[in-house]
Each structure stands twice: as C-alpha cells, then as structure tokens.
Amino acid sequence: MKHVIATLALVVLLSIPAQAVSVTGRIRFTGRAPGVAVQTIVYAEALDGNRIQPGQFKLIQRNKSFVPHVLAIPAGSTVSFPNNDPIFHNVFTLSTPGPFDLGLYRAGTSKDRVFKAPATYRVFCNIHPQMSAFVLVVPTSYITEADASGMYRLDLPAGRYRITAWSERAEPSSVEWTAAVSGAAVPDVTLDESKFVETSHKNKFGQDYPKAAYDTKKN
Numbered sequence: 508m509k510h511v512i513a514t515l516a517l518v519v520l521l522s523i524p525a526q527a528v529s530v531t532g533r534i535r536f537t538g539r540a541p542g543v544a545v546q547t548i549v550y551a552e553a554l555d556g557n558r559i560q561p562g563q564f565k566l567i568q569r570n571k572s573f574v575p576h577v578l579a580i581p582a583g584s585t586v587s588f589p590n591n592d593p594i595f596h597n598v599f600t601l602s603t604p605g606p607f608d609l610g611l612y613r614a615g616t617s618k619d620r621v622f623k624a625p626a627t628y629r630v631f632c633n634i635h636p637q638m639s640a641f642v643l644v645v646p647t648s649y650i651t652e653a654d655a656s657g658m659y660r661l662d663l664p665a666g667r668y669r670i671t672a673w674s675e676r677a678e679p680s681s682v683e684w685t686a687a688v689s690g691a692a693v694p695d696v697t698l699d700e701s702k703f704v705e706t707s708h709k710n711k712f713g714q715d716y717p718k719a720a721y722d723t724k725k726n
Contacts, residue, residue, distance in 0.1 A: 528665050528686040532693030534657035534672045538701025545676055546577040547653040547698070550645045551661055551668040554683065559583060560648045566630065566640060568596050573630065573640030577675065581648045582625050589617035597633035599711040600642075602626065608633075608711050627673075631708055636716040639708065641675055672696040676703035 534547050561583035567574045569591045580586065588598045590612055598618070599608040604626055609618040611634075622628065622644045632638035653659040653672070661670075663686045670693055671681040677698040684693050710716050 526665050527662050527689075528691070529660060529662050529689045530686050530691050530693055531658065531660045532670065533695050534653045534659065535695050535697045536657065536674075536677075537697060537699045538703070539676070540700075543676075544655065545674050545700075546575070547657065547659075548577060548579040548643055548673040549651050549653055549659045549661065549670065549696075550579065550647050550673070551649040551663055551670045551686075552645075552647045553649075553664075554667045554669060557647045559646060561585070563587070565589060566642065567591055568598070568632070568638070571632075571635050571638055573638055575640070577641045577643060579643040579645060579650045579652070579673075580622060581650070582644050582646050583621070583623055584644070585619055585621050586642060587617050587619050590614055595634065596638075597711070598630060599633055600628045600630045601709075601711070601713070602628040629708070631711075633711045634720065636708070636710075636720050643673060645671075670696065672698055674698050674700065676700040 559581045561581050564578060564580050564584055564586045566578050566586055566588050571592065588609060590596050593614045595611050595613055597611045600606055604624045607620055612618055622642060625644050625646045628642040630640045630642055649661055649663055651659050651661050665686055667685045669681050669683050671679050673679045677700045680696050680698055682694050682696050
C-alpha cells in the first residue's frame, strides 16, 4: 500500500509543471541590407532534456506563394499543404534528411506530411519557381518569432537552456542561459547576414525550370 501511495505521489509530482518564467531577448543583425524584412525564429532547448509536443500546422498555397514563408515546428509535427489557389500545385523538397514529393493536386485540396527529424527543409512548387518556403523543424516545443527590431519573448519552465536564433540569411547562432526569474533578459544573440547570397533552385528532378514557368501572366 505504501508503495502504491509513493508511486501515485511521484506521478502527481511529475505532472505538475515547473514554474513558468517569462524571458525576453534581442537578436542583433550584422550585414543586413537596408529595408530587408526577414522572419527570425527563436527556439529554446532544455539542456536537461526536452519534452517535445508535436502539433498540427498549415503551410498554405495562396496567390502562388507559401504562407507563411517560414514555418517553425516541433519535431514529429504534421504539416498540411492546402491549395487555396484556383490552379494546380506540386509541393516538394529535396532537403535531407527527408526529401518528399506530394505530387500534382488541384484547387481546394490538401496533402499532409509528418516532419520527424530536426532540419531545415526548403519547400518549393514544381510548377511555379517563384514559390518557396522554409519548414524549420526543431527539437523543442518552445518556439517564437522575433519582431522587426529583433525583440522576442519566451515563456519557459525554470531551467537551463540553449537559445538559438535562425534566419534564412545567416547561420544559426546560440547562447546558453538559465531561466530563473520572470522579466530577466537573455544575452543578445547575433546573426551575421553579410555572407548571404540569393540563389536559384532546381525543380524536383534536379533540372532547371522551363523558361515558360517564369511567365507569371501565363503560369
């Protein structure tokens, strides 16, 4: 009986979340061109182990664009790719470790994909070369987006974390920090965008898109 009570007490203790701590921080940018607006993702990994909670997310195809341009999700999450355009689309990625091709599908339909492994996936449409997006899969559920000035806020259980900033124009940058009291500021993280070079991409066959695909009036 004592063993049962002790076991139940342990379960109750484990089910009680650690005290939440609201922290703020700033991402600083070097080498960014004036007037450039880029989504900056910030995520925190608990150094004593993460409890990842996968979820359901959408990357919408609308006006021959992906919305949002950057989608950050916990590993194991499912992403739906609804086609909200009155035309066909063909979503694909050649990114490792999980290249996929959802094939051609019509307006008003959707296809899903589970993203199991943490990685950065560049997503495109095989018909419309102007369509591109990023699915950033991270090993944590603590994810947020910095505002235009680089400021962000995260609500975390008290503990020690690796806090990482990500932008499509820079290598990720991290800082280790202990979240102890609400209102505390995380040390600044710097992203260096000075080496960013815009590059074109191939279609799902690894070939150049036909010239007709770039005619936005006809395609």
